[in-house]
Amino acid sequence: MSTIKDIAAEAGVSVMTVSNVIHNNYARVSPATAQRVREIMARHQYVPNMAARSLISKFSHIIAVLLPVWHGSAASMLLDPYTGQLVGYLEELLREKQYYVMVCSFQQADEVLTLQQTWQMDGMILVLPHEDAITRDLIQRAQAPLVVFDRYYEDLPMLSVCLNDRLGGYTATRYLLEKGHRKIGFAAPTIYESSVIQDRFQGYLSALSEYHLQTKKDWLFDGVVHQEGGEAVAHALSQMSDRPTAIVATEDLLACGILKGCQERGMQVPEDMSVVGFDDSMPAQLITPRLTTIAQDIRQKAATGVQQLFHAMEDATYRNAHAVLDIRLVERQSVWDIRHAGAGADS
Amino acid sequence: MSTIKDIAAEAGVSVMTVSNVIHNNYARVSPATAQRVREIMARHQYVPNMAARSLISKFSHIIAVLLPVWHGSAASMLLDPYTGQLVGYLEELLREKQYYVMVCSFQQADEVLTLQQTWQMDGMILVLPHEDAITRDLIQRAQAPLVVFDRYYEDLPMLSVCLNDRLGGYTATRYLLEKGHRKIGFAAPTIYESSVIQDRFQGYLSALSEYHLQTKKDWLFDGVVHQEGGEAVAHALSQMSDRPTAIVATEDLLACGILKGCQERGMQVPEDMSVVGFDDSMPAQLITPRLTTIAQDIRQKAATGVQQLFHAMEDATYRNAHAVLDIRLVERQSVWDIRHAGAGADS
DNA sequence: CTGAAAGCGCTTACAG
DNA sequence: CTGAAAGCGCTTACAG
Numbered sequence: 140m141s142t143i144k145d146i147a148a149e150a151g152v153s154v155m156t157v158s159n160v161i162h163n164n165y166a167r168v169s170p171a172t173a174q175r176v177r178e179i180m181a182r183h184q185y186v187p188n189m190a191a192r193s194l195i196s197k198f199s200h201i202i203a204v205l206l207p208v209w210h211g212s213a214a215s216m217l218l219d220p221y222t223g224q225l226v227g228y229l230e231e232l233l234r235e236k237q238y239y240v241m242v243c244s245f246q247q248a249d250e251v252l253t254l255q256q257t258w259q260m261d262g263m264i265l266v267l268p269h270e271d272a273i274t275r276d277l278i279q280r281a282q283a284p285l286v287v288f289d290r291y292y293e294d295l296p297m298l299s300v301c302l303n304d305r306l307g308g309y310t311a312t313r314y315l316l317e318k319g320h321r322k323i324g325f326a327a328p329t330i331y332e333s334s335v336i337q338d339r340f341q342g343y344l345s346a347l348s349e350y351h352l353q354t355k356k357d358w359l360f361d362g363v364v365h366q367e368g369g370e371a372v373a374h375a376l377s378q379m380s381d382r383p384t385a386i387v388a389t390e391d392l393l394a395c396g397i398l399k400g401c402q403e404r405g406m407q408v409p410e411d412m413s414v415v416g417f418d419d420s421m422p423a424q425l426i427t428p429r430l431t432t433i434a435q436d437i438r439q440k441a442a443t444g445v446q447q448l449f450h451a452m453e454d455a456t457y458r459n460a461h462a463v464l465d466i467r468l469v470e471r472q473s474v475w476d477i478r479h480a481g482a483g484a485d486s
Numbered sequence: 487m488s489t490i491k492d493i494a495a496e497a498g499v500s501v502m503t504v505s506n507v508i509h510n511n512y513a514r515v516s517p518a519t520a521q522r523v524r525e526i527m528a529r530h531q532y533v534p535n536m537a538a539r540s541l542i543s544k545f546s547h548i549i550a551v552l553l554p555v556w557h558g559s560a561a562s563m564l565l566d567p568y569t570g571q572l573v574g575y576l577e578e579l580l581r582e583k584q585y586y587v588m589v590c591s592f593q594q595a596d597e598v599l600t601l602q603q604t605w606q607m608d609g610m611i612l613v614l615p616h617e618d619a620i621t622r623d624l625i626q627r628a629q630a631p632l633v634v635f636d637r638y639y640e641d642l643p644m645l646s647v648c649l650n651d652r653l654g655g656y657t658a659t660r661y662l663l664e665k666g667h668r669k670i671g672f673a674a675p676t677i678y679e680s681s682v683i684q685d686r687f688q689g690y691l692s693a694l695s696e697y698h699l700q701t702k703k704d705w706l707f708d709g710v711v712h713q714e715g716g717e718a719v720a721h722a723l724s725q726m727s728d729r730p731t732a733i734v735a736t737e738d739l740l741a742c743g744i745l746k747g748c749q750e751r752g753m754q755v756p757e758d759m760s761v762v763g764f765d766d767s768m769p770a771q772l773i774t775p776r777l778t779t780i781a782q783d784i785r786q787k788a789a790t791g792v793q794q795l796f797h798a799m800e801d802a803t804y805r806n807a808h809a810v811l812d813i814r815l816v817e818r819q820s821v822w823d824i825r826h827a828g829a830g831a832d833s
Numbered sequence: 834c835t836g837a838a839a840g841c842g843c844t845t846a847c848a849g
Numbered sequence: 850c851t852g853a854a855a856g857c858g859c860t861t862a863c864a865g
Contacts, residue, residue, distance in 0.1 A: 140603070142858055153836045158860060169834055186603040190546065191858035193537040195841045204589075206577075217570035217577075220768075230553075230589055239605070241588050242551075242577055256487070256533040258586070366771065395772055402774065421567075424713065425742055427749065427774050489842055500852045505844060516850055538842035542857045836865085841858105849852085 141183040149183075150176045161187060189239075199259045202233050202448070205251060205277075206244045207269040219365075220392070220420040221437070222267050225288065228441035229264060236449070248276040255283050262448045264288070271332055284451035284458070286444045289335050296459035298451060300444040304335045307433045307466040308342025308387065311415040314431070314468055315385045316350050319478035320413065323347065324358035324383035326372050326393055331361070339389055339417070358383045369396015370403075376412065377404040384477060385413035395426045398473060409475040419469050428472035435466055488530040496530075497523045508534060536586075546606045549580050549795070552598060552624075553591045554616040566712075567739070567767040568784070569614050572635065575788035576611060583796070595623040602630050609795045611635070618679055631798035631805070633791045636682050643806035645798055647791045651682045654780045654813040655689025655734065658762040661778070661815055662732045663697050666825035667760065670694065671705035671730035673719050673740055678708070686736055686764070705730045716743015717750075723759065724751040731824060732760035742773045745820060756822035766816050775819035782813055 143161075147154040152172060159167045160176040168176075179185075193199040204226055206217070217223045226242070233240050241258070245251050255263060262283050268274040268290040278285060278297045291299040315323050325343050327336045347354060357379065360372045369388065373396065376382055388394035394416030401412045408414070409428055416423060419434035443462045451457045490508075494501040499519060506514045507523040515523075526532075540546040551573055573589070580587050588605070592598050602610065609630055615621040615637040625632060625644045638646040662670050672690050674683045694701060704726065707719045716735065720743070723729055735741035741763030748759045755761070756775055763770055766781035790809045798804045 144858075154859075155837085155861090156835060159835090162860090167834065172834080186600050188541070188606070188858055189604045190537040190540040190606065191841085192860075193841095194535070194541055194843085194858085195860050197841085199537065201588075217574035220567065220570075223567075223570035226589075230591055234591060239588055239590075239601075241548075241586055242573075243586075244577055244581060253533050257536045259535070259537065366768075392768075399772065399774065421713075421739075422769070422772055425739075425746065425769055425772050427746065491842075501843080502845090502853085503851060506851090509844090514850070519850085535842050538857085539844075540857095541842085541859085542844050544857085834865105836863105838863090839861090841860085844857085845855090847852105847854090849850105 141185050142188070143185075146176065146179050146183065146185055149179050152176065193259055197259060198261050199239075200237065201239045201241055201258050201260045203251070203254060203258075203260050203263040204229055204240050204242045205263055205265045206242060207265075207267055207273070208244050208246050209267075209269055219267070220422060221390075221418045224420065224437050225266055225441055228438050229266075229445065232441055232445045236445070246273075248273055248280060251277055252280055252282065255281070262286070262452050264444060264448065265290075268333075284448055286448045286451075288440070288444060289333075291334050291461055298447045298458065298460050300440055300447065300462045300464070301335055301338075302435050302440075302466050303463050304338035304466075305342040305345075307417065308339030308389075309346045310342070310466065310468050311339075311387045311417070311433050312343045312346035313349075314470075315387070315413065315415060315474060316346060316352075318385075318413070318474055318476045320385040321350070321352060322358070322381075322383040322385070323352075323354070324360065324376075324386040325354065325389075326360035326363050326369070326386055326397065327389040328364045328368070328393070329362060330359065336389055339387075343387055355381075355383075357381070358386075360386075363393060365390070365392045366396035366399070369393045369398070370400035372397050373400020373404060373406075373412075376401065377406070382412075384411075385415070385474065387415050389417045391416040391418045391420045391423045391430060391432055394430055394432065394473070395422045398426055398428070398430070409473050413474040415474060423469075423471070426473075431471045431473045432469050433466050434469045435464065440464055488532050489535070490532075493523065493526050493530065493532055496526050499523065540606055544606060545608050546586075547584065548586045548588055548605050548607045550598070550601060550605075550607050550610040551576055551587055551589045552610055552612045553589060554612075554614055554620070555591050555593050556614075556616055566614070567769060568737075568765045571767065571784050572613055572788055575785050576613075576792065579788055579792045583792070593620075595620055595627060598624055599627055599629065602628070609633070609799050611791060611795065612637075615680075631795055633795045633798075635787070635791060636680075638681050638808055645794045645805065645807050647787055647794065647809045647811070648682055648685075649782050649787075649813050650810050651685035651813075652689040652692075654764065655686030655736075656693045657689070657813065657815050658686075658734045658764070658780050659690045659693035660696075661817075662734070662760065662762060662821060663693060663699075665732075665760070665821055665823045667732040668697070668699060669705070669728075669730040669732070670699075670701070671707065671723075671733040672701065672736075673707035673710050673716070673733055673744065674736040675711045675715070675740070676709060677706065683736055686734075690734055702728075702730075704728070707733075710740060712737070712739045713743035713746070716740045716745070717747035719744050720747025720751060720759075723748065724753070729759075731758075732762070732821065734762050736764045738763040738765045738767050738770045738777060738779055741777055741779065741820070742769045745773055745775070745777070756820050760821040762815075762821060770816075770818070773820075778818045778820045779816050780813050781816045782811065787811055 416432035
């Protein structure tokens with residue numbers, strides 16, 4: 140609870156000398172004085188007050204991790220294993236750089252702008268962006284550098300970190316095609332509203348077209364989220380006369396719901412229904428059969444976003460950059476090889 | 487970016503009048519003035535600077551959510567579905583009360599104390615406490631109200647929110663006994679170091695003793711965490727000559743790992759190995775068979791902790807309270823009824 | 834190498 | 850009902 144003033148008094152120097160010691164301005168303070176002041180600070184367990192520092196220096200070392208509120212409840216977001224992990228890595232990386240992280244759920248862009256001003260936040264990170272309108276609004280009106288994960292807009296200068304989602308959709312679909320599948324469906328929380336899902340969808344379509352195949356309207360499942368969404372897809376599939384033999388799902392939990400729902404409706408998985416997921420998050424290893432999925436390196440993704448953010452905080456002209464990270468297919472057991480009645484894959 | 491000074495100048499009043507308008511001190515400012523000032527603030531989108539406010543008022547409205555770093559990596563903590571959900575609810579509840587939440591991973595109590603002083607944090611919440619030594623140190627040296635989830639020490643004044651863990655362990659075990667099981671094992675991340683797990687273990691033992699049964703050293707699995715831990719348990723079980731027919735696991739993910747590991751080693755689940763989990767978190771519904779588990783109301787738990795915290799922030803004498811929340815058994819399909827060869831449970 | 838002074842944006846007694 | 854003044858803990862030019 141001691142202040143810079145107390146330290147200065149005890150050391151018999153001015154407060155500005157103490158300040159210089161704190162900031163290691165060696166040019167401005169003699170080694171002997173520095174040493175003495177440092178000892179006194181240690182003895183008093185002196186901790187600088189960030190409020191005072193922030194008030195005068197205009198930066199706070201606070202980074203906001205922004206969590207959009209979906210469907211009225213803020214709590215669900217960290218339940219999502221992918222988001223939880225991403226936020227965990229972000230905290231770890233930011234802390235290493237001596238920054239503080241505030242997690243803030245929000246519904247409207249205005250709330251974020253207010254928050255940013257309230258604390259003079261140095262930067263912001265948006266994960267799991269929901270509605271386009273709000274996200275665009277935020278990007279355009281943000282008063283501090285903002286990095287957006289998993290969404291981009293070509294017509295807006297912005298900092299984004301995405302996967303090579305087109306390749307992801309393509310790779311998942313291509314893999315199914317190579318295993319002999321010709322009737323392949325696609326399931327996503329929202330096919331047409333998110334750039335990322337749109338890209339995965341385009342990848343899916345382009346893989347199909349390489350085989351001169353087309354999708355079928357019935358095989359497109361839009362607006363399905365998490366396990367419940369997947370189970371709804373399974374229900375729809377079970378009712379279908381001309382059923383696909385495989386589904387590309389844009390989220391592991393969704394893929395798991397499909398697998399589980401199909402099993403519970405008497406289908407064999409993967410024999411009767413193959414599924415490829417996305418993310419390689421915790422549920423992928425939990426489900427039976429273990430999920431074949433498009434994996435991403437979440438730690439690297441977090442690190443890339445943090446890099447962009449710090450670059451932007453140092454350089455006011457750096458306000459438009461799009462990082463596109465690699466994906467890779469992780470083969471497990473959720474895809475049936477229908478060319479010959481062999482097992483899907485072993486791993 | 488406008489300040490209270492700008493607003494005051496434009497309104498032709500003193501800054502203190504503006505301050506009174508902001509704080510709704512109706513006794514100290516005429517309605518007409520208040521109205522005029524309010525309009526000007528709205529037009530300028532005036533947002534008070536918390537750093538300045540905090541500097542002078544000694545409180546910050548910041549609550550720290552403290553995440554202990556396990557095994558060197560900070561990121562894993564939010565991966566845990568229970569923790570992720572708890573943190574999500576905490577953020578939601580604190581935000582409703584107009585508080586800001588900083589998530590901070592830490593390794594030593596000192597880091598937390600420094601952090602608290604740095605930002606003059608009003609309160610702190612510790613989830614997922616790890617080592618007793620560090621946790622006790624923190625409790626004793628904290629300079630602001632601290633609420634601890636899922637751990638308590640009887641010899642220390644502290645604020646804690648736990649489950650009725652003894653009842654939880656008892657209920658899980660008793661349920662297995664009633665289904666005819668007589669050889670029942672127990673698996674936990676750490677049986678002897680955590681008060682919570684110790685309570686569950688006591689509950690387990692007391693249910694056994696009601697049936698005049700004892701546990702066996704081989705059937706106690708200590709130090710097993712998450713799915714990998716569960717798979718290690720399954721491996722050990724598969725090698726065992728005198729194997730238990732059921733396991734009480736103190737964490738859903740651990741329970742899932744046991745189920746999955748047993749399946750992969752050729753056992754039938756639940757026929758050859760029954761499992762009861764703890765938490766009723768997301769994995770419980772994902773695994774096949776769906777997990778019978780001791781459920782807790784995480785939202786209520788979060789709310790109880792927040793209540794304690796605010797009580798403590800308002801009343802400096804409130805520094806010792808232990809909330810014990812109810813549990814309930816959720817019957818699903820992971821327990822086999824071995825009295826007659828019927829199915830375990832239907833739901 | 835060291836210090837006195839001004840000031841960041843706000844609130845809190847104290848006067849009127 | 851309204852204001853002038855002091856000050857929270859710190860940093861930033863400016864002098865010496």
